[in-house]
Amino acid sequence: MIDFLNSIIVLLNFIIIPGISYGSQLALGALGVTFVYAILRFANFAHGEIMSFGAMITILFTWFFQSQNIGLGILPTALLALPVGIIATIILCIISDKFVFQYYRYQKSVPVVLAMVSIGVMFVINAIIRIIIGTETIKFSDGQKFIMKAKQFKVMTGLNEGLALKSSQVITILITILLLTFTFWFLQKTKTGKSMRAFSDNEDLALLSGINPDRVVFTTWIIVGVLACVAGTLYGLDKSYKPIIYLNLVLPIFASAIVGGIGSPFGAVVGGYVIAFSEIMVTYAYKKFFVYLLPSSIEPTGLVQLLSTDYKFAVSFSILVIVLLIRPSGIFKGRVL
């Protein structure tokens, strides 16, 4: 029985908790990509950099608050700076729409051209971030780092295996729940949300019903800005902030959005968790888990690892390819918001 508990704790500690927090970050990112895709109808390659930009502003204000000795006690100061980051990200989104994307929307350009344009935007934001903050790795989480340390858990329960719970993970999960609830409430219950869904479903019909497209687009960018900034900051808080990582993060985010069914917000969230868990589960070495479960005579000798951790990144894409082959519309049939 003790062995069984130990094995469960191993899974919790190394797969389930990291999976949920990474999955939440991906889900928030994928939700942003999905919004752009459903309303503005293009694949936004700049999304990773928008996330990075939000995180950067948050970091700058975290430093500012720290220098002023303003803090939140056991919570990271970044939470205090997050609203500023969100506002800055929204402004960035709206500026990039006004100066760049709007023109192509009015021209009714094909999605590929808009995707190219978003690459241009990606380069520009990328440069701005690097010019402002450089390329170094930045750790900006302060306050209490662990809610529960592995050692405390061992003492508390008397088990062999420890369960560590980082405060950044708990914050990630809580904020994600909050934000997702709000987003779905907004889409389902408010008038603006309904008009957005109508616009996504059938643009011409929505225009005929008197929905103002500019307003819908404006609201979309606001939501995208909030989601992107929060996702970027949470990722930076959980791991550490490094500008180059966000470009690599775009690919799993796209994978999440497509796997879930692009254009479907619920699908994007599910896709985020699917990608996160498969990345972690395929590359985790299960030796410890089996050592607890199996009698010592048939204990595994190797690491019991499906793929080496080097391929973490490749996993999400293999899943994407497999999903596209078997079920091109994603897990939840996409294309409608």
Place this chain on the structure above:
Amino acid sequence: MKFEGYEWLAITIMISLFIFVGFIQGWSVSLVILNMCIISAIMTMGVNISWGYAGVINFGVMGFLAMGGLAAVLVSYPPITESWHAGGRGLGISFALLVILVIAVMYINKTVIQKRNRYILNSLIIFFGILIIRQFYLNATHNIEDVNPAIAGFLGGLGLPIIFSWIVGGLFAAGVAFVIGKVALGLRSDYLAIVTLGISEIVVSVLKHEEWLSRGVKNVIGLKRPVPYEIDLQNADWFINLVTYLNSSKLNNIIDVSDRQQVLNNLIIDGSGIFVKLSYAILFLIVMLIIFYFANKAQLSPWGRMMRAIRDNETAANAMGKDVVKQHLIIFVIGAAIVGVAGAMLVTLDGLFTPSGYRPLRFTFIIWIMVIVGGSGNNLGAIFGGFVIWFSWIEAAPLTTFIINQLTIGLEPTNALKLHLLDSVPYFRYLFMGLILLLILRYRPKGIIPEKVRHS
């Protein structure tokens, strides 16, 4: 083919840029930039063939370049016999098993008709097949990587002249592109962009981590050159005579013998570097012109016309009896092959293979900017884009330093803002690239040298 006025202008601009740099920063710098420009132009032509002719998007440039690079290693590196002894048999067995597995899956797909049964059988056979193959494979690769890990630890290559790898690189890239195309070409263009981008990441991560094949992150260095080495040139009589002859008027003015020898030695050292780069440039230029010639021929042929028809209206082309899926696959493979050639040339020029150096920003997105800026659907435009963008990518740094220094001329040299800006000079090139792309897409969406529309 005839060039029109503005095309001559573009060619003149390209040539004069290098002459300008040659006089300002030295001929060596100019030739270094020129070599990379030519390689970039070949990559751009590769992308341009699939995107410009047929509208097939290819964001997997980085992966195909890396395959070309792998070809350069596998062709030119001398074989390491110990490694083959250590793990050759295991690899052979696992490869044979893999082939059997693939045949089994294909057989199941043919014979089992019910969909659910097919999925279950396939997943079972793949799962257990891979478990068995892993045993042999991991053992073999482990043995190979243990052979003298400091300098070897991989299988090595064939030991042939590296110039053959340019063709092999094209073939490698074409092979990978064939698989990708089979899987992904049915997708809509923006999905295809994401999928090819992702698969190219997978290709690079395989090259990074399969050390038995490519030595992974430990890199392969010291690949043999197709052109002479500087040190050999400096000791070759014919080269010394050539330098003496070329500089005879300058040398004759120096009366003192030891001074004259000194000057001559410096000239020989400089000259050998320039000679090597020039030989590279000539080799690359030949490849570029060959590809340019055939690309143009193909574009003007009935096949090229069909490709344009498919690009402009897929449904209509399909209705006219053109096999759109097959033609898309063909053009995707051809484009990738040309990129693969460029990848092999890139590794040839560097003389080393560093899988971790393949990053999408540098090797996929910049190439796409070249295509868009130059003019998709026009080969000269592609070359022009490759030259201009690579040139500005390199020259952005000195230019930015100059501009920053001019703008902050009133500030003290220790001013924090000025120092910070000067520190971040390398990042301004991303800003330039983004702005160039955005401006071109806005004000000249067909590129600087647009495609010629022929009405015949």
